[in-house]
Amino acid sequence: MTGFPESLPIARTPDPTSAPALRWGVLGTGWIAERFVGSLQRHSSQRVVAVGSRGSAGAASFAERVGIERAHGGYEALVADPEVDVVYVATPHNVHLPCALLALEAGKHTLVEKPIGLNAGQAREIAEVAQRRELFCMEAYWTAFLPKFDVLRQILDAGVLGELTAVVADFGEWFPDDHRIRRPALAGGPMLDLGTYLVSFVLDVLGSPDHVLARGVPTGTGVNGQTAMIMTRGRQQAVLHTSLLSNTPTAATIAGSQATIRIDGPFYQPGGFTLTASDLTASLRYEEPLDKHEALHFQAAEVARRINAGETGSPLRPLSVSIEVLRVMDEVRRQTGDLFREERDGR
Structure with a gap:
C-alpha cells in the first residue's frame, strides 16, 4: 500500500468569532430557528436583532425566550426593518419560496433553511430574484x-x-x-x-x-x-x-x-x-x-464574510x-x- 498519509489535514475553517458582525432578522419561530439563534449568540460575532412570525404573540414569546430585541407580528414587518442586514428564513418548507422572495424583494440578503424550495423550479426562481436584486442568497445547508x-x-x-x-x-x-x-x-x-x-x-x-x-x-x-x-x-x-x-x-x-x-x-x-x-x-x-x-453558527459566519466582501453567494x-x-x-x-x-x- 502506497500513498497513505501519515496524518490527517487540519480544518481550514475560520474562527466564527472573527467574521464581521451583521444584524440578523429571523423569519419563523420553530425548532430550527431557536437553535440557530442560540448557536449564533453563544459561538459567533453575529447579532440577532429581530424576529418575525405570523402573529404578534408568537413573535413576542420567541423574542423573550431567546433574548431578541424586537418582535414583529408579520413577515412583511420583519423584512422592512431597517435595522436588519440579513434575513434567515426558518419557516415550514412549503413557504420557503414566498418568504425568500419577500425578503429579497425587500432588499435583504437572505439565508434560506434547507431545502431552499420544494423543487428545483422554486430554487431557480429564488436564484433569479437574488441575481436580479444583486443580493447574497444561500441555502442553509449547515453541513x-x-x-x-x-x-x-x-x-x-x-x-x-x-x-x-x-x-x-x-x-x-x-x-x-x-x-x-x-x-x-x-x-x-x-x-x-x-x-x-x-x-x-x-x-x-x-x-x-x-x-x-x-x-x-x-x-x-x-x-x-x-x-x-x-x-x-x-x-x-x-x-x-x-x-x-x-x-x-x-x-x-x-x-x-x-x-x-x-x-x-x-x-x-x-x-x-x-x-x-x-x-x-x-x-x-x-x-x-x-x-x-x-455548530449552526459556522454557516452564519460564512454568510457574514461573503456579504462583507460584496459577494452574492x-x-x-x-x-x-x-x-x-x-x-x-x-x-x-x-x-x-x-x-x-x-x-x-x-x-
Missing part, C-alpha cells in the same frame, strides 16, 4: 460549513482514496404521528428533511448522477414513509436510504480503490470518521466535539448546487409518486 467536512474535502481532493467507487449512506429517524414531517399540508415525508443530506452528500463526493432508481413506501396518511435510492455516475454507485418510520445508524461510507472513509452517525453533524487503507495496514482517526446543532454551497440537489430529488420523488400539494396545485 457544508463544518470543520469535519473541510477535512474530508481535503482528503478527497488529494486523491487519498484512489478511484472513488461507492457511497453508502442512510438517514432514518422516528417521528411521532403529530410531527409536521408526517403532515401532507406541510410538504411532509423524509426527502426534504432527511433525504436532502443524502443527496447533497452524493453530489459533493461523486457529482451529479447519470441515472437514478428509487422506490418508496407510503404511510397511508398522504406522505411517503421511507425511500431507497440507487444512483450511478459512470462506474461509481451510491446506495441511499431514508425513513421517518424508525431510527437507523445515519452513518456514511466513501469507498475508493486505495482507502475507505467511514463517517460516524449522524454523518451530517459534527463528529468523527476513520480513514482506512484498502489493505487494512494503516488507519487514521478524526475526532471533534459532538456539538450537534450548536458562497463557493461552499452555491445556489447552482442547491438547484441540482433538488433536481435529483425531484426525480426521486417522481419515481416514488411523492408529489407535494403545492405541485399538484401548479405552484
Whole structure:
C-alpha cells in the first residue's frame, strides 16, 4: 500500500468569532430557528436583532425566550426593518419560496433553511430574484460549513482514496404521528428533511448522477414513509436510504480503490470518521466535539464574510448546487409518486 498519509489535514475553517458582525432578522419561530439563534449568540460575532412570525404573540414569546430585541407580528414587518442586514428564513418548507422572495424583494440578503424550495423550479426562481436584486442568497445547508467536512474535502481532493467507487449512506429517524414531517399540508415525508443530506452528500463526493432508481413506501396518511435510492455516475454507485418510520445508524461510507472513509452517525453533524487503507495496514482517526446543532453558527459566519466582501453567494454551497440537489430529488420523488400539494396545485 502506497500513498497513505501519515496524518490527517487540519480544518481550514475560520474562527466564527472573527467574521464581521451583521444584524440578523429571523423569519419563523420553530425548532430550527431557536437553535440557530442560540448557536449564533453563544459561538459567533453575529447579532440577532429581530424576529418575525405570523402573529404578534408568537413573535413576542420567541423574542423573550431567546433574548431578541424586537418582535414583529408579520413577515412583511420583519423584512422592512431597517435595522436588519440579513434575513434567515426558518419557516415550514412549503413557504420557503414566498418568504425568500419577500425578503429579497425587500432588499435583504437572505439565508434560506434547507431545502431552499420544494423543487428545483422554486430554487431557480429564488436564484433569479437574488441575481436580479444583486443580493447574497444561500441555502442553509449547515453541513457544508463544518470543520469535519473541510477535512474530508481535503482528503478527497488529494486523491487519498484512489478511484472513488461507492457511497453508502442512510438517514432514518422516528417521528411521532403529530410531527409536521408526517403532515401532507406541510410538504411532509423524509426527502426534504432527511433525504436532502443524502443527496447533497452524493453530489459533493461523486457529482451529479447519470441515472437514478428509487422506490418508496407510503404511510397511508398522504406522505411517503421511507425511500431507497440507487444512483450511478459512470462506474461509481451510491446506495441511499431514508425513513421517518424508525431510527437507523445515519452513518456514511466513501469507498475508493486505495482507502475507505467511514463517517460516524449522524454523518451530517459534527463528529468523527476513520480513514482506512484498502489493505487494512494503516488507519487514521478524526475526532471533534459532538456539538450537534450548536455548530449552526459556522454557516452564519460564512454568510457574514461573503456579504462583507460584496459577494452574492458562497463557493461552499452555491445556489447552482442547491438547484441540482433538488433536481435529483425531484426525480426521486417522481419515481416514488411523492408529489407535494403545492405541485399538484401548479405552484
